[in-house]
Amino acid sequence: MATRKPIVAGNWKMNKTVTEAIALVDDVKRDLANCSEVDVVFCPPFTALKAVSDAVTGTHLDLGAQNMHWEASGAYTGEISAGMLRELFCHYVILGHSERRAYFHETDEIVNKKVKAALAANLRPIVCVGELLEDRDAGRTEAVVEEQVRGSLAGLSAREWADVVIAYEPVWAIGTGRTATPEQAQEVHAFIRTVIASMADESLAQSVRIQYGGSMKPSNAPELMSQPDIDGGLIGGAALDARSFVDIVKAAM
Ligand code: 13P
Numbered sequence: 001m002a003t004r005k006p007i008v009a010g011n012w013k014m015n016k017t018v019t020e021a022i023a024l025v026d027d028v029k030r031d032l033a034n035c036s037e038v039d040v041v042f043c044p045p046f047t048a049l050k051a052v053s054d055a056v057t058g059t060h061l062d063l064g065a066q067n068m069h070w071e072a073s074g075a076y077t078g079e080i081s082a083g084m085l086r087e088l089f090c091h092y093v094i095l096g097h098s099e100r101r102a103y104f105h106e107t108d109e110i111v112n113k114k115v116k117a118a119l120a121a122n123l124r125p126i127v128c129v130g131e132l133l134e135d136r137d138a139g140r141t142e143a144v145v146e147e148q149v150r151g152s153l154a155g156l157s158a159r160e161w162a163d164v165v166i167a168y169e170p171v172w173a174i175g176t177g178r179t180a181t182p183e184q185a186q187e188v189h190a191f192i193r194t195v196i197a198s199m200a201d202e203s204l205a206q207s208v209r210i211q212y213g214g215s216m217k218p219s220n221a222p223e224l225m226s227q228p229d230i231d232g233g234l235i236g237g238a239a240l241d242a243r244s245f246v247d248i249v250k251a252a253m
Pocket of ligand 1: 097169173175177214215216234235236237
C-alpha cells in the first residue's frame with residue numbers, strides 16, 4: 001500500500017489584497033512554518049502571488065496559483081502562463097475548478113491542455129472534478145466524475161501522473177455549508193482510484209493524492225481526513241481564516 005503525504009491547499013478564490021494576504025500567511029506561519037508531515041499550499045489570487053512567495057521563503061509552506069493558460073506566451077489578454085508562475089516559485093496550480101468550468105466555460109479538453117502545459121513546466125496540477133446536485137440525484141455521480149477524470153487527465157505518462165493531485169469537489173458542497181458525508185466522499189475517492197488504475201496502473205492509482213473539497217472546516221475535517229482514500233483538502237472559505245486553516249492542517253497530520 002502506497003503511503004501518500006497529505007496535502008492541504010487553501011483556495012482563496014477572489015479574496016485578499018496583498019496586505020491581507022501577508023497578514024494571513026504570517027498568522028499561519030506562526031503555527032506551521034516547520035510543518036513537514038503535510039504539504040501546505042496557499043493559492044492566492046495572481047496579484048498576491050509574489051508577496052506570498054516572498055512570505056513563505058525559508059519555510060515548509062508552498063505556493064500555488066488558481067488558474068493558468070496552456071500556451072507559453074502570446075496574444076492572450078488577461079492570461080498568465082506556467083513559466084510566469086514558475087518564476088515566482090509557484091509549485092502547484094489549481095486547474096478545472098468547478099467555478100471555472102461553470103463561469104468561464106472550461107471543458108475537460110481545455111483542462112487537459114492546461115494540465116499538460118503545467119506538467120511540462122514542472123508545475124503540479126491540482127485537477128478538480130465533481131458532480132452537480134442534479135447529477136447525484138439522478139445517480140450519475142460516477143459517470144460524471146469518470147468522464148472528467150478521463151478527459152482532464154488524458155494522455156499522461158507514468159512520470160507525469162506522479163505529479164498530479166486530484167481534488168474531488170462535489171459542486172453542491174462548495175460554499176454551501178453542506179459537506180459530503182465522509183462515506184459519500186470516500187466512495188467517490190475510491191472510485192477515482194479505479195479510474196486511474198484503468199487509465200494508468202494500480203500502483204499509480206494507489207499513489208496519486210486525492211483531496212476532498214467542499215465546505216471542509218475544522219469540525220468536519222478530522223472525520224473526512226480519516227477516510228482511507230482522502231489525502232487532504234482543498235479549502236475555500238475556511239482557508240481565509242488562519243485559525244480555521246491551521247486546525248484543518250492539524251487534522252491532516
Ligand atoms: P468552500 O470550502 O468554501 O466550500 O470551497 C471549496 C472549494 O471550492 C475549494 O476549491
